[in-house]
Amino acid sequence: MLKKESLHGMWGSRWVFIMAATGSAVGLGNIWKFPYITGENGGGAFVLVYLICIALIGLPLMMAEVLIGRRGRQSPVNSLRDVAEESGQPKAWQAVGLLGALAGFLIFGFYSVVGGWVFSYVSEMAQGSFNGAGADQVGDAFSGMLADPKRMLIWHSIFAFASMVVLVRGVNDGLERAIRILMPALFILLLVVFGYAFSTGHMGEAFHFMFDFSPEKLTANAVLVALGHAFFTLSLGMGTMIAYGSYMTKKASIGSTALTVVVLDTLVALVAGLAIFPIVFANNMDPGAGPGLMFVTLPVAFGNMPMGQIFGFLFFVLVGIAAWTSALSLMEPSIAFVVERFNIKRPLACLVLGLAGWLLGIAALLSFNVWSDVHLLMGKGIFDTLDYVTANIMLPLGGLLIAIFAGYVMLRRFTQEELSLSEGQYQAWRITVRYIAPVLVVIVLVNQLFFS
Numbered sequence: 001m002l003k004k005e006s007l008h009g010m011w012g013s014r015w016v017f018i019m020a021a022t023g024s025a026v027g028l029g030n031i032w033k034f035p036y037i038t039g040e041n042g043g044g045a046f047v048l049v050y051l052i053c054i055a056l057i058g059l060p061l062m063m064a065e066v067l068i069g070r071r072g073r074q075s076p077v078n079s080l081r082d083v084a085e086e087s088g089q090p091k092a093w094q095a096v097g098l099l100g101a102l103a104g105f106l107i108f109g110f111y112s113v114v115g116g117w118v119f120s121y122v123s124e125m126a127q128g129s130f131n132g133a134g135a136d137q138v139g140d141a142f143s144g145m146l147a148d149p150k151r152m153l154i155w156h157s158i159f160a161f162a163s164m165v166v167l168v169r170g171v172n173d174g175l176e177r178a179i180r181i182l183m184p185a186l187f188i189l190l191l192v193v194f195g196y197a198f199s200t201g202h203m204g205e206a207f208h209f210m211f212d213f214s215p216e217k218l219t220a221n222a223v224l225v226a227l228g229h230a231f232f233t234l235s236l237g238m239g240t241m242i243a244y245g246s247y248m249t250k251k252a253s254i255g256s257t258a259l260t261v262v263v264l265d266t267l268v269a270l271v272a273g274l275a276i277f278p279i280v281f282a283n284n285m286d287p288g289a290g291p292g293l294m295f296v297t298l299p300v301a302f303g304n305m306p307m308g309q310i311f312g313f314l315f316f317v318l319v320g321i322a323a324w325t326s327a328l329s330l331m332e333p334s335i336a337f338v339v340e341r342f343n344i345k346r347p348l349a350c351l352v353l354g355l356a357g358w359l360l361g362i363a364a365l366l367s368f369n370v371w372s373d374v375h376l377l378m379g380k381g382i383f384d385t386l387d388y389v390t391a392n393i394m395l396p397l398g399g400l401l402i403a404i405f406a407g408y409v410m411l412r413r414f415t416q417e418e419l420s421l422s423e424g425q426y427q428a429w430r431i432t433v434r435y436i437a438p439v440l441v442v443i444v445l446v447n448q449l450f451f452s
């Protein structure tokens with residue numbers, strides 16, 4: 001018998017769900033990764049492919065996850081189990097939930113390290129450390145941080161602690177309360193930084209860079225990167241949206257709610273690009289600088305602009321908030337599962353998982369220095385292995401299985417009942433989860449596993 005309410009709590013309203021899911025989706029992926037992969041892949045054509053991936057795979061899969069969660073009303077593991085059983089299918093589908101909870105936990109390990117870098121940049125910006133600095137100096141400061149395990153440990157610990165403090169208080173007193181404050185703050189800061197970027201007079205160049213379509217720049221690899229990023233940026237494939245969906249009221253429409261989240265996430269990524277590139281161009285710097293775009297290029301740019309210290313500080317506060325609200329959602333599936341499975345109180349589950357995630361993060365940060373010659377997969381260090389295995393393999397695999405689950409395993413009448421769309425809309429959704437999304441994801445996975 002399926003449950004009416006989740007034992008972990010319920011979101012206060014549909015709007016809270018939208019803010020929580022957007023908080024999960026909007027993270028380092030939008031503000032750090034999206035602009036730099038756009039830069040590396042030549043801009044416009046890449047952005048277009050990315051938008052197509054979001055529409056074709058992102059939205060339907062987000063709807064699939066939310067509907068599974070809302071029907072199961074438990075952690076992703078147990079929701080999948082019960083929803084499978086309801087359709088007369090084996091309980092073993094719960095393994096998909098376990099895979100997801102594990103992925104979230106692993107991502108948390110390295111995400112918290114990068115979140116720590118962001119927090120440390122907030123403090124550097126506040127002190128004006130980059131004022132007037134050249135590219136070499138900021139580059140050295142960044143490598144210096146990577147070479148300094150103690151410093152990274154402190155910031156990683158602060159970030160992990162900040163996440164657990166919210167999670168320990170539960171869905172309503174923790175997540176909901178934090179999100180109600182942090183998300184409006186995030187949007188305001190984004191607009192402020194965007195306004196500042198506008199004032200540089202280089203918005204036109206940024207627009208051309210991001211939206212001029214030059215098909216010759218589009219490589220097969222860029223298509224794969226865009227597809228992979230669509231999962232990561234929308235927090236799909238690991239059960240986060242199943243967990244958040246399990247706290248959503250029956251009344252809300254899943255289609256329009258998921259659409260709102262997808263649109264907000266995409267808007268934030270685009271606006272973040274339009275806030276970053278004018279600042280980069282105003283300083284004649286390289287938009288294709290890779291991962292260092294945010295941690296080296298931007299601080300140099302801010303350090304050499306009027307009022308750059310203040311806006312640079314606000315920018316990193318913004319990124320810190322985005323990373324924090326995402327980190328919360330990375331741990332929620334495993335916390336909810338441990339509470340249900342071992343019948344323990346939430347604080348204990350948070351303590352155990354938080355400590356384990358913190359330790360994993362320490363291993364990840366040591367891979368930049370003391371353990372730099374520990375190689376796990378394909379010559380990659382611990383940090384890069386965690387990133388590669390989760391983002392390139394576990395999330396797409398999870399996404400594929402969830403699409404199959406919603407498209408083939410669940411009985412049609414249950415998905416139809418949960419989505420309550422018009423017949424045409426429902427057909428479109430069903431065709432995407434049954435055919436389009438699985439085929440595209442298999443192409444990405446095969447490529448990742450065998451050709452890269």
Ligand code: PFF
Nearest residue numbers: 025027028029232233235240
């Ligand atoms: N969507 C987040 C980002 O773009 O940074 C990352 C993420 C959060 C992935 C939560 C997966 C997840 F469950």
